[in-house]
Amino acid sequence: MSRLITGAARLGGIVGRPVAHSLSPVIHNAWIEAAGMDAVYAAFAPPDEAAFETLVAFGRAGMLAGVNVTAPFKEQAFALADSASAEATASGSANVLVFEDGRVHADSTDGFGLLAALADQAPSLTLKGATVVMLGAGGAARAAAQTLAAAGAQVRLVNRSRDRAEALAADLGPAVSVANEASAFDGAALIVNALSVPPTLDLGQLAAGTAVMDMTYRPVETDFLKVARARGLTPVDGLGMLIGQAGPSFRAIFRVEPPALDLRPLLLAAIGDPA
Template structure:
């Protein structure tokens, strides 16, 4: 039995077990993917110990444990995870831990799916936030050739990101120039979308609700929007292959997720 799961706190809201479980069933794999709550550091560390002992093939990691996941891997962290400063995927082999970050892949996949006309090479892009999710977004967007800036209320955290990743620290006023605005915040940024240019794309990493207040306001203004569910599915695909050893089968997991969210398809 191939065991995997997603670790976080809280974790009961996660759609990852639905996504991975659907792929496991369609692929005919004798495996399980479950939500694993870890409310404190000892609980998280105990799950890592179980992985090292061979009880898990791999684990996805969500808030608040992505930075601790990176540290758990030590030298077994990928370059992308190191640059992002966090990991959302841990795999285990022979007592060793490997850490990776597939969040950037998920972000780019979501943009390609829902904003196919957006050209990132050379484009001015603004990321709202300066935490782990923002860092993963910056790594992916820089890799795609975008000119990335960050907007964050905490000047200290923004300065750390600027120093570590070579981005610019922007003011809200500078969002007027952005071809793409990405919210990597866990709460609504309260952004006045009227300042954005007509052709801007707006993305929110959150997916509960599917159309967050930011996306709803951008949609009402006629802007192209990209939702966090597309990113969730995008990051899950390489995670599934890393954990179970095969690409995910062709299943419309988005439709399943929309039903779970109570959104009409």
């Protein structure tokens, strides 16, 4: 019997621009179906900041239970909220907005997803006291660097625009610094690519066993990760981070635990990746 969606359905979704490529609807609707919930998780693509603000007003009016937020709206989402979790406050951005009684609460589960991916794919990595190199200083790097610093790592930022990296380091505190290019990767236990373009890093300079993470998941094993694997490094893909952040997002939006599902094969099939 097909699942019945009624007029009382709880509505959640993902908001971004572009958003058609997002796998979040695949994850959340799989959980909704498995749980037999009267709910829908949709995708929204506001054309500009004004339209995003209108969507938030729609949520305040009780038409939405909550949304995940992706680029380019994460910082605006945080700014529009009435309250925020410690994680969202520390990073100055939000990837979850929950609407209740006319109020908006912001949260950030990206860091949870990053830690979950590292625990699953690089279980021997200890972050406390480790040196981590973050490639990029944009929105994706912000939440990741904040989480890694909170876990006890020393984070070095490597970014084409040094001014932007310095501004991010100033926001996040003494555990985050701008790298000296000549020695940026010395002693690094983890490299995280948060760039929107493939990095040009020479992985040959890294010690064997260094963990290398790429936050993108299309394709799941990027050329960056393929080279890392071939050189005896420990690859960590962005699909693990996506899955890791989805659980707390689902709990926040739909107020129930996600059913136990093996999501990875489902997602690989959705993107046509044979990995």
